[in-house]
Amino acid sequence: MALGIGPLNPPKRILMGPGPVMVEPRVYEALRQPIVSHVDPYFFQIFEDIRALLGPVFGTQNPFRMVISGTGTSGMETALVNFVEPGMKLAVFANGYFCDRISNIGERQGAVVVRLEKPWGETFSEEEAREFVLREKPHVVAFVQAETSTGVYTPGKAISAAAREVDALVIGDCVTSLGGMPVNVDENGIDVAYSCSQKGLSCPPGLAPITCSPRAMERLRERRRPVPSFYFDLKLIDDYYEGQHRYHHTAPISMFYALREALRIIDEEGLENRFRRHRLNHLAFVAGIEAMGLQMHVREPEQRLWTLNTPRVPEGISDAALRRRLLDEYAIEVLGGFGPLAGKVLRVGLMGASSTRENVLLLLEALERALRAEGFPVKASGREAAESFYAAAAA
Ligand SMILES: Cc1ncc(COP(=O)(O)O)c(C=O)c1O
Structure with a gap:
């Protein structure tokens, strides 16, 4: 059968959006290894390695x-179906799209959802968090x-303390945050933390x-009604990975190989080095953005993610046109904002293998060209500002 795109030959992109991001060659290599079955002792060893490697990345001693x-x-659905039962009150700190998704899934579980709203781009003070939780x-x-x-x-x-x-x-x-910033599950008092x-x-x-x-596992044991999802029932999943290895579902073996390799890479780099790299590249990017005369959407520097940057799109400039130029001329993918931030911000991922000095400099150069082509009066070279930042940081 003749297929539209012929043999598989995906375009080479520099993935600098909110994810997926660049994948290390070693991880691709792991993906192409021959599979074993989902009940092979070798597979359970892979799982045990992943479990061990996840502890420091999450910042937890949780068994x-x-x-x-x-x-x-x-992961989100698993957290909600296991720990939220019909009639329970679920308090959501609502300051963006994914908080809305949590609320939506909570409502589907029959929870009474109450929300503390903040404009997109802000977060909650200790007092606000405490007042909300103690009131509700x-x-x-x-x-x-x-x-x-x-x-x-x-x-x-502050949320956990309240x-x-x-x-x-x-x-x-x-x-x-996982793998690019400190998650600190134990220190921050998070009972159920999930990622991707x-x-x-x-x-x-x-x-x-x-x-x-x-504490969360204790709640799970106390649960009287069965978890309404079979696939995301943590007790059943635990029975499969632990003890008797009772079949629950056919785990995607190749992805487990890939995840183990990705976590080994993190272990070899060292978490502190990895965080330093992410922070440095984020700060260099911000220096470049501000030098060009743009602003970051998140006002307070300490509230900005190192992994996902949201420079504001200047008034009168189309974010779609900028992104099209980045993709066509430099093969760089960044995404735009949505909801209340549609057309107002770019979403630039500097995480994992995408968080490199080369990518930051290339993106700033590409963005400067795109901005000029769209008629924005760029103040100064973003690339040069970032280069100066790196030089000063190294001194
Ligand atoms: C904060 C957050 N939560 C949940 C999700 C959902 O993850 P996925 O798209 O992998 O299902 C995303 C995806 O970008 C996210 O950014």
Whole structure:
């Protein structure tokens, strides 16, 4: 049969959007290894390695560390179907698109969802978090640590401290922080933290690491109604990976190879070095953006994600036109904003293998050309500003 695009030959892109991001050659190499079955002892060894390697990346001593077969949303759904029961009060810290998705899934579970709203691009003060949680006295609290729709970082410590006061469980979405920024599950008091494979971990999409505190596992044991999802039932999943290895589903073996390799790369780089790299490239990018006369959407520097940057698109300039030029002329993918930020920001991922000095400099150069071509009076060279930043940081 003649197929439209002929033999598989995907275009070479520089992936600098909100994810997926660039994948290391070693991870591709792992993906092409022959599979074993999902009940082979070798597969369970792969799983054990992943479990061990996930501990430091999540920043946790929790013995319960799992991988859900599915993308980041499957991690979110797993957290909600296991820990939120019909009639429970779920308090959501709502400052972006993914908080809305959490609310939506919570409502589908029959939870009474209450929300503390903030404009997209802001986060919550300690007092706001405490006042909301103490007023609502929810069973479960949920927040997004790294909001990919806005570029805002909310570590979660103040939220968790307030939640402890009313004995609420804390769910934290760490999809865009894991592997690129400190997640610090234990230090921040997050009971259930989930992520994905295709962002800071630099794997293809398809897996969702998750960890649960002993307190969360206790709640799970106390649950009276069965978990309404078979596929995301953590007890059944645990029965498969642990103990008797009772069949639950056919795990995507190749993706587990890939995730193990990606986590080994992180281990070899060292977490502190990795965080330093992400922070440095983020700061260099910001220096370049500001030199060109643009602004970052997130005002407070310490509230900006290192992994996902949201420079504002200047008034009168089309973000779609900029992105088209980046793609056509430089093969660089960045994405635009959506919801209240549609047309107002670019979403630039500097995470995992995409977070390099070369990428930052290339993107700034490409963006400068695109801005000039669209008629924006660029103030100064963003690339040169970033180069000076790197030189000063190295001195
Ligand atoms: C913060 C956050 N949560 C959840 C998700 C959902 O992940 P996925 O698209 O892998 O299902 C994303 C995806 O970008 C995200 O950024």
